[in-house]
Amino acid sequence: MNSLPVENNKISRVKIFAFLISQARIRLFPLKLYFNCYSFYNTQERHLHLKLSLLHCASLSVRMLKIPPHQVAGHKAGNGKLGPLVDESGRFYKPLQGDERGSNELKFYTSFSSDTRIPEHISKFFPTFYGTQLIEASDGSGLKPHLVLQDLSIGRVNPSIVDIKMGSRTWAPEASEEYIQKCLKKDRETSSLPLGFRLSGIQIYGNKESGYWKPERTSMQNLSAEKLKTILKKFVSSNTSRDMNLQPDCAFAATVYGGSTGILSQLLELKAWFEDQTMYHFYSCSILMSFEKELALEGKNPGGQIKLIDFAHVIEGKGVIDHNFLGGLCSLIKFISEILTALIEHITEVVPSVNGVN
Amino acid sequence: MNSLPVENNKISRVKIFAFLISQARIRLFPLKLYFNCYSFYNTQERHLHLKLSLLHCASLSVRMLKIPPHQVAGHKAGNGKLGPLVDESGRFYKPLQGDERGSNELKFYTSFSSDTRIPEHISKFFPTFYGTQLIEASDGSGLKPHLVLQDLSIGRVNPSIVDIKMGSRTWAPEASEEYIQKCLKKDRETSSLPLGFRLSGIQIYGNKESGYWKPERTSMQNLSAEKLKTILKKFVSSNTSRDMNLQPDCAFAATVYGGSTGILSQLLELKAWFEDQTMYHFYSCSILMSFEKELALEGKNPGGQIKLIDFAHVIEGKGVIDHNFLGGLCSLIKFISEILTALIEHITEVVPSVNGVN
Known part of the structure; x- marks a missing residue:
């Protein structure tokens, strides 16, 4: 040296x-x-x-950096574009945006990761923060500061993932007029306003032969309540990516959404925190829901999990709960609850006839 | 005849x-x-x-119609203006607005009052609907159609009342562009956006000598979180209307907000329904909270109650929960919970010192 x-x-x-x-x-x-x-x-x-x-x-x-294989939304690296990278040790390098967004996201991670008021059962829903590093940017523009975060897809082989941008309003009251107008237009044009959230991206694993079903991102942003529910059903169905147009069978709804450690339980845990916390308002933040379909096919726990990502527009709560995020969260919970309720009703209907009671 | x-x-x-x-x-x-x-x-x-x-x-x-003595928000009758009237039998006559708002409110009351899906523990939060009648309008313009509703202040002598317009957004996605821009401007200029609701009007009874404290309506619409909490404390304090600037003592918080039949319990009951119901979206609707201070002073149950009013902008839910109203409701619940929690903490602090334990 x-x-x-x-x-x-x-x-x-x-x-x-x-x-x-x-x-x-x-x-x-x-x-x-x-x-x-x-x-x-x-x-x-x-x-x-x-x-x-x-x-x-x-x-x-000496570590090899590569483009994340399972990114479903946001700016993507590759083809000379700036985007996040991952290494083999399970770290995710997110380029710090040059403007206020970058400094704001860094400020949030720095504050949140050292905030002793955040209980462990809530901090687990956030990517671990390892600081910042200068690394070669994916667009070849040289050394650029990156947030170093937990790679949420580490350990996953063929994850099904959906990115849900939360809240009917993606802009903070304090944002610039130009930014507000841009966001408001998009919120009105997408399902954010009617549903309280919009899908920013999705990939659903079919099987080894058919691979992933990855619909065009924009086609997922303005779904009606009915179509959104169908997508959330497809997400936990055994359909391959080739027969995604068939009626979803919700084969894995019980193991992915249901149960004491399933996605619904996690969402409810998050909801209870949002009903109480007045520290942060999470504008334009996403919930990433994922699970491993192959494990479900093998009858194992498919590891359904939720994580919150994208904190470039988080602001201080100033003594008020984040009613905008919470409203969207309750709406999402209702959709998933309905899928599970319908499943229970279906099973209740089917079981007696199987037993010859009907 | x-x-x-x-x-x-x-x-x-x-x-x-x-x-x-x-x-x-x-x-x-x-x-x-x-x-x-x-x-x-x-x-x-x-x-x-x-x-x-x-x-x-x-x-x-032969019934005498008069101007409601305890109206804190909305158009008021008197001085040649069109507004609601009440009779002595406990009915409230609300002029049907000539435009879409009138027909929409009538449509809502007609639908809601005959909707068998509404449980009794929820319909009790809505004014009883008795149909419509042509009566002499308060502005002297002759016979005008009026909604005939339950007079919510019947039986009250000196009620303290607060009218809270719910939701951070008071406009439906389907509203006209002109109406949306008008509402959006007001939502941004008031506490609707930051708090998820705004106070539309308030009257707090002091005592026989000092009467009511009725601050200017507009002064209540843009409160910070801290000031809003102070108002909600004043609402349940023993201060007379002359000493409203003193620190509120929250003397009646436990009996008005707390308890199994208090306002917080009622709000939580309403919240549980809003987490589930996908039939109606209540834009620009208000929660009216009221109680009788004199009863509280006499150590009796002050009859704290909540009622929902103003349904001119209700639209169909189309399979989605009303995340906008619900978000504001959760925010209001958090404020009231904090007042009660602080009260409990205060009592816990005081009691040991009274007993000489400290």
């Missing part, structure tokens, strides 16, 4: 920066914060700390 | 109308509906029915 640039018992910040750039593909970020903290160390400690950091950088640099 | 105009065994509709006009101050309405139903009767039955109806009209005509 090259020697560190030291001048008059002080480490030149510019030279350290150049040194870091030269040594590793993935660098620690934000440097500003890094150097602010750095002023607490004496010279010897600085050397040790920098050496450790550079070792960390070096270890990161 | 004059004889009825009968021609060729048929009763002339025009003459009957003129006859009705000449006989009674309050007339049955709508006549169109009346005559439609009327075609089912034979001649003898028609005579009997008309005689009974006219007796009914005559009995109504």
Whole structure:
């Protein structure tokens, strides 16, 4: 390893920066914060700390970064575009948007991840936050700051995933007029206004032969209540991606949506928190619902889970609950409850005739 | 009583109308509906029915109509203006607005009052609907159709009342562009957007000497979370209307908001229904909370109650819950819960010191 640039018992910040750039593909970020903290160390400690950091950088640099295979919404990397990347250790690198959105999302993750008021049964619904790093951007524009988050698809083989943008209103009252008008137009043109949420993207695994059913994103954004319910049924049905036009059989509704650890239970847990918490308002945030269909086919627990993502428009709650997110959440819960209720009714109807009672 | 105009065994509709006009101050309405139903009767039955109806009209005509003494929001009668009237029997006559709003509110009351899917523990939160009648309008413009409803202040002597317009959005997606823009502007300028509701009017009874505290309506529409909570505390405090600027003591919070029949319990009952019902969306509808302070002062049950009013903008739910109303309702519930929780904490703090434990 090259020697560190030291001048008059002080480490030149510019030279350290150049040194870091030269040594590793993935660098620690934000440097500003890094150097602010750095002023607490004496010279010897600085050397040790920098050496450790550079070792960390070096270890990161050998990791392979790739485009997330299961991203269903948002900006995607590839074809020279800027988008998130993942490594093999289960980390998700999300480019920090250059404007207010980036700083706002970083502010949220920093605040939320250290907020002792968030109970564990709620923080589990959020991706783990590992800080920020400078990494080569996917669009080839060089080193760019990225949020380092938990890769939510790690361990999944063929996950079925749906991204649901929550709330009938995706804009905060304090947003700029231009942004409000843009969002309002979209909220009115999509199902956000009538349903309290809209689907931002979906992929449903069929089977090994047929692979995924991935409808055009825009076709999913303006669903009627009836069509939305059909999609939520398809999501937990045994249909292959080739026969998605057939009546969904809801074969996995009970194991994915139902049960004490199923998606409905998780949504209800989240709802109870939203009825109470007045710390954050989650505008334009999504709930990601996923499960592993192949496990369901094998009669195993398909690992239905919900996670919240996209916090670029989170604002302080200022003593008021997030009634906008909560309203949408209650609407989503109602749809899923209805699917399960219909299933129970269907089973109740079928069982007596099977037993020859009818 | 004059004889009825009968021609060729048929009763002339025009003459009957003129006859009705000449006989009674309050007339049955709508006549169109009346005559439609009327075609089912034979001649003898028609005579009997008309005689009974006219007796009914005559009995109504002797009733004194007056301006409701406890109306805190909406159009008010008096000074040549069109507004609701009440009689001594406990009926509230609301002028049917001439435009779509009137027909929509009538449609809602007609549908809701005969809707067998509405459980009794929910229909009790709505004013009883007695049909419609033509009565002399309060602005002196002659006979006008009125909705005949239960007078919610009947039996109250000095009620404290607050009118809360629910939902962060007071407009339905299907409304006209002009109406949407008008409402959106108001929702953004008031507390509707941040809190999920706004106060449309309030009167708080102080005592016999000081009477009511009735702040300017507009001053109550754009309250911050903190100020709104203070108002909800003042509402259940023993302060007289002269010392409303003092710290509210929440003397009646436990008996008005708390308890198994208190306002919080009622709001929670309503919430459970809103989490489930997909029949109606209640845009721009209000929750009226009221109680009788003098009863509270005497240590009696102050009769805290909630009622829903104003249904001119109700639309069909089309299989989706009313997430907009529900969100605002959850927000209101949170405010009232916090007041009660603080009260319990205060009592828990005080009691040990009274007992000398601290």
